[in-house]
Amino acid sequence: MRAVFFYNEAAAAGLDMTDRAGQETFLSIVVPAYNEEERLGPTLSALARYLAGQSFTSEIIVVDDGSTDGTAEVARGALEAAPGGRLIGRARNLGKGFSVREGVLASRGRFVLFSDADLSTPIEEFGKFLPRLEQGDDVVIGSRALPDSVIEVRQARLREGMGKAFNLLVRLFVLSGFRDTQCGFKAFRREAAVELFSRLRTKGFAFDVEILLLSRRLNYRVSEVPIVWRNSRSTRVRLLRSSWEMLRDLRRILSL
Numbered sequence: 001m002r003a004v005f006f007y008n009e010a011a012a013a014g015l016d017m018t019d020r021a022g023q024e025t026f027l028s029i030v031v032p033a034y035n036e037e038e039r040l041g042p043t044l045s046a047l048a049r050y051l052a053g054q055s056f057t058s059e060i061i062v063v064d065d066g067s068t069d070g071t072a073e074v075a076r077g078a079l080e081a082a083p084g085g086r087l088i089g090r091a092r093n094l095g096k097g098f099s100v101r102e103g104v105l106a107s108r109g110r111f112v113l114f115s116d117a118d119l120s121t122p123i124e125e126f127g128k129f130l131p132r133l134e135q136g137d138d139v140v141i142g143s144r145a146l147p148d149s150v151i152e153v154r155q156a157r158l159r160e161g162m163g164k165a166f167n168l169l170v171r172l173f174v175l176s177g178f179r180d181t182q183c184g185f186k187a188f189r190r191e192a193a194v195e196l197f198s199r200l201r202t203k204g205f206a207f208d209v210e211i212l213l214l215s216r217r218l219n220y221r222v223s224e225v226p227i228v229w230r231n232s233r234s235t236r237v238r239l240l241r242s243s244w245e246m247l248r249d250l251r252r253i254l255s256l
Helices: 040-052 071-079 096-105 125-135 158-172 190-200 207-217 239-254
Strands: 027-033 058-065 087-089 110-116 137-143 150-153 186-188 222-226 228-230
Touching: 027 040, 027 207, 040 058, 040 125, 040 150, 040 207, 058 071, 058 190, 071 087, 071 158, 087 096, 096 110, 096 190, 096 207, 096 228, 110 190, 125 137, 125 222, 137 207, 158 239, 186 190, 207 222, 207 239
Parallel strands: 027 058, 027 110, 058 087, 137 222, 150 228
Antiparallel strands: 110 186, 137 186
């Protein structure tokens, strides 16, 4: 695959679930990426191996969020071996929330999963999500904070503490009932995915909070499941800057 696919919102807004051969797509995996040339290749290879072993049809959509490194080239090379691999490119960096929205609305799957580019949650964990989706849950979110969650590699103490503080603020002032809103591993039934991400306005890291708030307001059925999680030390989250931006977004979400 050599072409770069650019997002067309008018085309993406529909519910077409078929690929160019007319075959229904069962699962779409959306991977937002910004300056991820080092981590993206192994992640896409792991996704491709997993999908190759499944009986269902699938696609991988990488959204390059205006990277200034070789992310696009790495994605093109890795997606050649991936089923239904697509790359959405953009010249400007607009944020993780914007990128996930873009990928979700361009997807074709009956179910849509988004995963962080570092694959901190192994793709095999989707096996816990699928039964819930097939039984009627509209949204299934991974959680690092449930009793059965397994944290194999922890974050640095300061980063982990700030994450817990953010989650506490979310539960106190915006959205109660969820132990971990920020885990980058969430899956949706297609109709819910299109509805929620069409309404999403948060472009940055706090977009998960808005998605879950919208899910509750629209009476979607949401479940939170324990996952295996391994921290990636080379994170793209900048502690002070990203924390400030997330608090700013949280204040805006409060006014929705």
